[in-house]
Amino acid sequence: MDALLTAAFVSSLLTGAIVAGIPLLLAGLGEQMSEKAGVLNIGIEGMMLFGAYLGFLTAWSTESIWMGFLGGVGGGMLVAALMALLCVRLGLNQIVIGIGLTLGAEGLTSLLHHFQFSRTYPRLPSPDRLDLPILTDLPVIGPSLFGRHPLVYLALALVIVLAWAYRHSNLGLTLRAAGEKPAALDVAGGHVTLLRTVAVLFTGAMAGLGGAYMANVGAGLFIPFMTGGAGFIGIVLAMLARGRPVWVLLGALIFGAALSLTTALQVAGSNVPTDVIQMLPFAAVMLVLVVWSRKARLPAALGQPYERGAR
Amino acid sequence: MRDLARTSDAAPPEMGAEAVGLVNVTKRFPGVVAVDDVSLRIRSGEVHVLLGENGAGKSTIVGMLAGLQRPDEGHISIGGAPARLNSPLESLAAGINTVFQHVMLVPTLTVFENLVLGDAWWHRPPRALIERRIGELRRDFGLEVPLDAITGDLSLGQQQQIEIARALLRDSHVLILDEATSMLTPRGADELGERMRRLAERGLAVVFITHKLSEAYRFGDRISVLRQGRFAGEIAPDALAAMSENAAVDEMLHLMFGSSESAVTELARPARPRGASVLKVSGLSTAGGPEEMPLTDASLEVFASEILGIAGIDGNGQKQLAEAIAGQRPVTTGSVTLEGRDVTGESVGRRRALGLRYLTDDRLMEGSVGAFPVSENTVLKEIGAPPFWSYGLERPSRIAAHAQDLIRRFSVRTPGETTPIGHLSGGNIQKLLLGRELSGLSKVVVFNKPTYGLDMQNITASRQRIREIAEGGMAVLLISTDLDELLELADRIAVMDRGRICGVLANDAARPAEVRTAVGRLMVGEAPSGAAE
Numbered sequence: 001m002d003a004l005l006t007a008a009f010v011s012s013l014l015t016g017a018i019v020a021g022i023p024l025l026l027a028g029l030g031e032q033m034s035e036k037a038g039v040l041n042i043g044i045e046g047m048m049l050f051g052a053y054l055g056f057l058t059a060w061s062t063e064s065i066w067m068g069f070l071g072g073v074g075g076g077m078l079v080a081a082l083m084a085l086l087c088v089r090l091g092l093n094q095i096v097i098g099i100g101l102t103l104g105a106e107g108l109t110s111l112l113h114h115f116q117f118s119r120t121y122p123r124l125p126s127p128d129r130l131d132l133p134i135l136t137d138l139p140v141i142g143p144s145l146f147g148r149h150p151l152v153y154l155a156l157a158l159v160i161v162l163a164w165a166y167r168h169s170n171l172g173l174t175l176r177a178a179g180e181k182p183a184a185l186d187v188a189g190g191h192v193t194l195l196r197t198v199a200v201l202f203t204g205a206m207a208g209l210g211g212a213y214m215a216n217v218g219a220g221l222f223i224p225f226m227t228g229g230a231g232f233i234g235i236v237l238a239m240l241a242r243g244r245p246v247w248v249l250l251g252a253l254i255f256g257a258a259l260s261l262t263t264a265l266q267v268a269g270s271n272v273p274t275d276v277i278q279m280l281p282f283a284a285v286m287l288v289l290v291v292w293s294r295k296a297r298l299p300a301a302l303g304q305p306y307e308r309g310a311r
Numbered sequence: 312m313r314d315l316a317r318t319s320d321a322a323p324p325e326m327g328a329e330a331v332g333l334v335n336v337t338k339r340f341p342g343v344v345a346v347d348d349v350s351l352r353i354r355s356g357e358v359h360v361l362l363g364e365n366g367a368g369k370s371t372i373v374g375m376l377a378g379l380q381r382p383d384e385g386h387i388s389i390g391g392a393p394a395r396l397n398s399p400l401e402s403l404a405a406g407i408n409t410v411f412q413h414v415m416l417v418p419t420l421t422v423f424e425n426l427v428l429g430d431a432w433w434h435r436p437p438r439a440l441i442e443r444r445i446g447e448l449r450r451d452f453g454l455e456v457p458l459d460a461i462t463g464d465l466s467l468g469q470q471q472q473i474e475i476a477r478a479l480l481r482d483s484h485v486l487i488l489d490e491a492t493s494m495l496t497p498r499g500a501d502e503l504g505e506r507m508r509r510l511a512e513r514g515l516a517v518v519f520i521t522h523k524l525s526e527a528y529r530f531g532d533r534i535s536v537l538r539q540g541r542f543a544g545e546i547a548p549d550a551l552a553a554m555s556e557n558a559a560v561d562e563m564l565h566l567m568f569g570s571s572e573s574a575v576t577e578l579a580r581p582a583r584p585r586g587a588s589v590l591k592v593s594g595l596s597t598a599g600g601p602e603e604m605p606l607t608d609a610s611l612e613v614f615a616s617e618i619l620g621i622a623g624i625d626g627n628g629q630k631q632l633a634e635a636i637a638g639q640r641p642v643t644t645g646s647v648t649l650e651g652r653d654v655t656g657e658s659v660g661r662r663r664a665l666g667l668r669y670l671t672d673d674r675l676m677e678g679s680v681g682a683f684p685v686s687e688n689t690v691l692k693e694i695g696a697p698p699f700w701s702y703g704l705e706r707p708s709r710i711a712a713h714a715q716d717l718i719r720r721f722s723v724r725t726p727g728e729t730t731p732i733g734h735l736s737g738g739n740i741q742k743l744l745l746g747r748e749l750s751g752l753s754k755v756v757v758f759n760k761p762t763y764g765l766d767m768q769n770i771t772a773s774r775q776r777i778r779e780i781a782e783g784g785m786a787v788l789l790i791s792t793d794l795d796e797l798l799e800l801a802d803r804i805a806v807m808d809r810g811r812i813c814g815v816l817a818n819d820a821a822r823p824a825e826v827r828t829a830v831g832r833l834m835v836g837e838a839p840s841g842a843a844e
Binding site for chain 1: 377398400403411417418420424425427428430434477
């Protein structure tokens with residue numbers, strides 16, 4: 001077990017926690033806003049995958065990672081716009097539509113990628129890193145924590161911004177009202193449909209950005225089905241976080257670490273079979289759900305379409 | 312706060328001028344005309360009572376004034392000019408604020424957060440301003456508004472005060488209170504009445520919706536009565552001021568329940584000798600829920616060859632009573648006795664086998680499986696039992712024969728016994744379910760609103776059948792919200808109000824008008840005046 005305490009192991013675990021955790025964080029933050037507003041956004045996996053595809057494609061054709069992120073945001077919002085139209089405007093079943101959008105995005109991205117690249121997987125150049133002076137030079141944790149892509153720090157800043165907005169601005173209040181009792185918000189003069197639409201679009205943007213980060217920074221290429229359930233983990237995070245962005249961050253790092261344990265253990269030269277290690281993140285998900293899910297508190301009107309004056 | 316700065320766009324109307332009105336408004340919902348050609352004028356400085364039973368159209372009118380629903384015909388007028396209220400926001404902008412029957416506050420937010428709800432999301436709530444205004448409201452109207460309490464922890468009375476405070480913060484011209492006293496204690500109701508008076512004196516138009524006559528008399532300046540979606544009449548302020556409470560209550564009862572034209576066809580009831588006691592209910596109570604009234608200490612006895620009617624405004628515990636008797640709802644205390652045998656702990660199936668039958672008011676959701684053929688619906692309550700099942704196998708031919716027999720005997724109009732029951736009309740489903748309940752050995756039948764939603768022809772046929780059942784020696788418990796139906800069929804009428812049986816009267820066929828008035832008074836929570844058993 002000495003292998004577990006080596007600098008190489010700790011360093012690669014931390015790196016992995018961030019690289020794998022950032023997409024989860026973005027997805028979780030996005031889903032959190034939808035859920036606050038009362039929309040259970042199961043289509044987030046599809047939004048993430050479409051964001052990854054479009055993000056990669058934009059980055060590959062413009063040769064700019066940042067344009068790629070923009071493409072990812074656009075891709076996610078495209079799927080989200082469909083979800084908002086069907087579930088918020090027309091009040092269709094959120095679960096059915098969400099699953100449909102995820103399956104649709106999986107099929108469509110695979111197909112488009114195959115048309116364009118056949119069976120090759122072109123790589124992007126490795127991305128810029130924001131090397132913070134002094135901090136990056138710290139031993140072991142330095143390069144893992146402080147030598148990351150600028151988007152990582154933007155995502156962390158977003159956690160703070162959202163935490164502040166949910167707590168101190170009318171936005172958090174209005175979102176909670178839309179999720180708990182949309183009729184009360186409506187008769188108080190709020191705009192339930194508009195607010196829910198915006199929340200779903202925000203989810204799409206965040207999920208798409210997370211997907212683009214996965215493709216452009218994490219992997220440097222696009223592979224069909226590459227999100228591999230990260231969006232669904234985002235849903236779990238949002239449900240367990242009880243509306244607090246900081247808890248989403250914490251959860252994302254834990255799940256990210258679990259996901260990257262495979263690499264870290266291999267780096268450390270552990271002789272545990274890789275099959276067992278690859279199972280760990282999912283065991284972690286189940287464990288966390290067993291321990292915490294009783295404490296998850298979901299908005300009362302989550303998943304229910306709102307129709308004014310319905311009898 | 313936007314709503315404080317902007318308040319409403321319209322200028323405050325003068326005292327006595329029309330603040331808001333309905334002009335020949337009609338509103339339909341699938342299968343029902345909720346409001347039928349109603350015109351109303353709500354004046355500033357007046358407490359205008361809208362009185363009517365459940366289903367009279369009061370809440371639909373509130374919905375239209377609050378911008379939740381739009382009239383199908385006619386229009387709403389504001390300050391005398393035609394106006395459209397397409398959303399709650401437009402209604403608020405026109406100075407109309409509504410306190411709904413069900414509290415429209417978010418329970419998980421604090422009171423302060425609920426007060427600023429609906430403001431633009433980028434604004435920061437003006438705490439100091441709200442605190443100052445709330446202080447004024449406390450002084451002027453005695454409204455208690457604990458700003459930092461979690462709304463869901465407060466009593467319904469307190470939540471209602473918060474809703475009124477919210478309306479006043481917005482400087483409304485019209486305040487609508489929909490069934491505002493239904494959740495209040497008598498003292499709370501009196502305080503509300505006092506507040507409405509003070510608001511009207513300040514020039515607000517107050518619309519107070521209720522089905523309680525004494526409150527209408529005590530709190531109102533003007534009373535408009537609605538009956539089955541239509542405007543039934545009005546008592547103007549000077550007329551009302553000149554009336555004693557008793558005279559006003561009689562006038563209101565006349566407007567609310569006054570015998571309709573259809574009741575002229577009322578049949579003379581042949582007297583049936585009543586037999587032995589069949590069903591006895593003593594001290595029956597059920598646990599209530601957040602949206603549901605508990606049944607409290609209900610006792611009654613039904614005899615063979617007798618129809619005991621249960622009158623009451625819908626939602627006063629009738630369904631709870633029926634389900635507790637049928638065994639579909641757990642009881643907290645009390646007992647149900649069938650022919651001297653205590654069946655309180657018995658299952659639905661066992662009670663049915665002993666001869667207790669229940670015909671639900673919810674024909675489609677609870678009484679039948681819409682997608683199943685007629686034949687299977689006729690044996691829905693006997694799944695697995697012989698002769699329709701033997702050795703665990705379904706016997707389709709026996710079920711089909713049974714269904715054909717019921718279709719013939721109860722003249723159900725259906726293409727065949729294989730048609731899904733959901734394709735049949737309400738009246739035909741009702742006939743089939745009645746046939747199902749009457750097959751086998753039945754001793755007592757509980758009907759819950761048996762003619763609700765049927766057309767005239769089916770209503771007549773159903774009533775005839777209920778009469779035949781009693782003549783055949785069975786005991787009948789007939790729950791109905793249609794007073795004419797009870798006066799026509801029942802031998803005795805028990806009245807339910809707020810989950811209790813508040814009186815039992817003999818239905819004396821010789822003096823229907825007196826019985827009608829006495830039952831009507833009990834239904835709306837007035838003390839009985841004679842005639843009680």
